[in-house]
Amino acid sequence: MRRGRSYIADMAKRFHKSTSLKELSAIVRLSQSTVSRVINGEGDKFRIARETQDRVLQAAALHGYTANTVARSLRQKRSYTIGVIVPEISEGYSTAVLGGIEDELLKDGYFYFVVSHRHRPDRLKGYQRMMLARAVEGIIAVDSTIEDELPVPVVAVSGHQHREGVVNIELDHGQAALLALSHLKGLGHRRIAFVKGQAFSSDTNRRWRAIVNAAKDLDIAVDPQLVVQLEGIDSGPGPGIEVTRQLLQSRRPFTALFAFNDVTAMGAILALREAGLRVPKDISVVGFDDVLAASTYNPPLTTVRQPLRDMGQTAASTLLGLIRDEIPHPQPAAITVYPNLVVRKSTAQAPAHAPQPVAPA
Amino acid sequence: MRRGRSYIADMAKRFHKSTSLKELSAIVRLSQSTVSRVINGEGDKFRIARETQDRVLQAAALHGYTANTVARSLRQKRSYTIGVIVPEISEGYSTAVLGGIEDELLKDGYFYFVVSHRHRPDRLKGYQRMMLARAVEGIIAVDSTIEDELPVPVVAVSGHQHREGVVNIELDHGQAALLALSHLKGLGHRRIAFVKGQAFSSDTNRRWRAIVNAAKDLDIAVDPQLVVQLEGIDSGPGPGIEVTRQLLQSRRPFTALFAFNDVTAMGAILALREAGLRVPKDISVVGFDDVLAASTYNPPLTTVRQPLRDMGQTAASTLLGLIRDEIPHPQPAAITVYPNLVVRKSTAQAPAHAPQPVAPA
DNA sequence: CTGAAAGCGCTTACAG
DNA sequence: CTGAAAGCGCTTACAG
Known part of the structure; x- marks a missing residue:
């Protein structure tokens, strides 16, 4: 050379x-x-x-x-480093949580590695091993399921792992469902379509059960024909567009749609518009998460806000507490965090009659 | 306890x-x-x-x-870890780059720390020190300026640091400006407003110079009264809304707006709409970056696409090359990467007469 | 109040 | 072909 x-x-x-x-x-x-x-x-x-x-x-x-931190780590058998596992790094949900984690961790002199498994179980396992070999003192799993018993504490954000030794940071889904559905009911909506999350997302089932319960409490009928589920691992708007088209094709009337998350809501709006339906005039759409893009979307999304950044902070401080053994035993299995409804422009009074798609569907 | x-x-x-x-x-x-x-x-x-x-x-x-990687690191004096510095973690631009970095790094057994300085120089400096103490073998700075001479190789993504030892991954801004302006010119636009980036962004000046040159080449007049600049450190749509309002208030007619980035373009569209102007019918808007949200926005944004993920990959592989001393000296000062224009729905034929805002501006 | 010495878990000249 | 030993740069009992 x-x-x-x-x-x-x-x-x-x-x-x-x-x-x-x-x-x-x-x-x-x-x-x-x-x-x-x-x-x-x-x-x-x-x-x-x-x-x-x-x-x-x-x-x-x-x-x-x-x-030299490396020498210190070797001697103390501590690394002052934790590992964070997310499904996908270039994505609003995970990065909002990461922001919170960073706030909390760095002020205590901890650093973190991030890895994304992209829904591939082998990557998830492999990264766990690699992080452990690098002596991480703990792991935060964001919307990812850690199956093995790990030799370090783990905190799951939206992971719902009820296994000894893992603390879950979870949203109060019951509250979330109630917030969204009573808002819709108050606007006169009775025929509501639901887009469930992908099977791999650990929030999917909990949220769905919460919705079913809330609907019962509010006396709203859940029509199985108006329930669709996201498929594939694409985290963009594609799957939302797809299922909304199917929904439309079934010609089952509805006046509102409750999407699994904001990105899906955006996809749904695209598909509705494509079918000549106006949002919110013809169909109201409610999202979930309140990612950055939700407020600038057109129309700005009405959504159930998850305090993502707070969840990251809580996850980090809890993990630090676990590492330092400052959390009294028995450890809590879960720390619940509360949603709130952000009403913007994607929801409105229900139309008198459920509209029909006009464009080539 | x-x-x-x-x-x-x-x-x-x-x-x-x-x-x-x-x-x-x-x-x-x-x-x-x-x-x-x-x-x-x-x-x-x-x-x-x-x-x-x-x-x-x-x-x-x-x-x-x-x-045990820690012991190995100590002995070999290598950490198989690099540091990545970004302005803000919960933001589309940085995370797209991070995705590319991850791809490249992990397959070589490297891990990375991420830190965000949030435009505070003290944080930027402090993190550099902390990363160095953790023996990172190199640093990637995303849209951030590293002033000190560092004892490890550094690669800057959109950093433009022409200092010995740093390799810049930079977009061909001349090409970018030409792409956007000739598209607009082809649609009949002559009165174009420009939103420059914040002073702290290292892309701001280069891009602006490229625009001025391209305008000259294409024989498009740049009216200084139609040039505004983003202010503050908010990376959301706020600043874009702000400056577009000012633009409107000046009552100087224009039919197209070229925004510094997609988020700003979204803000501009919000402000235009607020003034009763339709996009693209009355005003065409061109963004920059092609972040995830650009394609789902309403209207979907016409934008100059930066290959963000590729830039991350290139940054990572270049840094690895530098670390392993596989890159022949003298090192290249820059690696240029090319943009392309993604034409979507925020641009259209220029109206015969420049429109005036109708709503309370 | 301060220091000599062991040892964390590896890799790597050096020797045979 | 294989091994004994040094040493990376710290922290921390232990001793005085």
Whole structure:
């Protein structure tokens, strides 16, 4: 390989040795033990002379000493790192949660690895192993199911894993369903279509049961013919468009649609519009999550808001608590978080008669 | 702290010692050296008997041995980890790039830390230090400027840092501007408004210069009164709404608007609509990036597509090349990547006369 | 109050 | 072909 004249400089930079504890202690003429203690803020605990401490700290600052985290990890058998597993990284739901996780983790000096399994079980398993080999102290699984018993604490966000040792951060789906359905009922909707989530999403069943219950309580009939389910692993609007077209094709009348999530709601709106139906004039649509794009969509989405960022924060602080063993046993199986309804422009008064699609469906 | 009866079990799990090299070698009655070599696939290189190798591999599989990465890192002075710095994690642009980075990195056994600086210089600096203390072997900066000379290679995605040792992955902005403006010109637009990016975004100036050049080439006049600039650090549609309102208030006629990015385009459309203007009938709007939401927006956005995921992949593979010193010197200062125009529904034939806002502006 | 020494779990010259 | 031993850079009993 040919190299230019910057090679030497490059190499020097590459192998730039940052000051080690050994060097620093030689400089201040103290043992590594003492210097280490001062650096780690245990100076007072060991009653090291203030003056000595200052000398150490100054020298450290002067030489830009930062402890090598790898060595520290090896010795302490702690990595100050956790692993986060999400289904898909380039996607609103996961990233909102990641934002919350970051807030909480970094202020405690923890870093995190992120991996996305893209709904492939082998990737999910493989990454678990790799993260463990990297000594992560805990794992946060976002909308992903960890099947194995892991040697570190795990917190599941929307995972619903009722296994000993995992704490779930879960939304109150009963509340969510009630919020959405009573809003729709209040607007006069009686014939409501439902789009269930993909089978692999752990929220799917819980939310559906909650909807069935809420419908019963509110005295709303759930017509099985108006219930469709998302398929495939595509997390974009495609599957929502698809099932809405099917719904339309069945010619079963409805005036409102409750989608599994916002992206699906957007897909549904596309399909409705394609069939010549107006939202919300002809059909009201309610989404779920309140992702960033929900408010700028046209029409802005009425949606059940999940406090995604809070959920990330809670997941992180809970995991940290678990790692530090600060959470009293028995550990809670779940921490419930509450949704609220954000009413925007995709819902309106129900029309007198359920409309029919006009365009080529 | 009170503990339930699962405490012992918990602790056992927490301190679960995975098999060490020492243990494994005791089991197979070989030295750690030999076992280590076999595990690392250097068995043949050291001419270790096939049979011996098999015995080692089997025992490793049986006892689920995985080398402790922390110890390995310390010894080799390599971490197989890189750091990624983004402005904001919960945002379409960065996450698309992250997806590409992940693809490339994980297949080579590398992991990455992500941190977001949220446009605060102190966070940016602090994170650099923390990542370096964690021995990252390289850094990818997404739309962020690294000012210091770092002891590891850095690759900048849309960073434009022409400093020795950093490789920039950059879009061909000249091409991008030409694509957008000739599309608009072809539709008969002559009075075009421009929304420039925030001053802190490193793309802002380059793109603007490219636009000015392309306009000259295409013989399109750039009216300074129709040029506005985004302000603040909000990465949502807010700033776009704001400046479009100002534009409207100036009552300077225009028939098309070229936004700095898709989110801004969405904000602009909101503001236009608020003023009673229809998109694309009255005003055509062109976005930039082609984030996920662009295609589902209403109207679906005509936009200049940046191959974000590819840019992430290229950034990662380039960084890996730099780390392994496989890239010939002198290193390229930049790797250029090409945009393309995605024509959707937010642009149309220019109206005969520039429209005026009708609603309370 | 401070230090000498062991050891975390690997990899890798060096020796045979 | 295989192994004994050093050492990566820390922290932390243990000793005084």
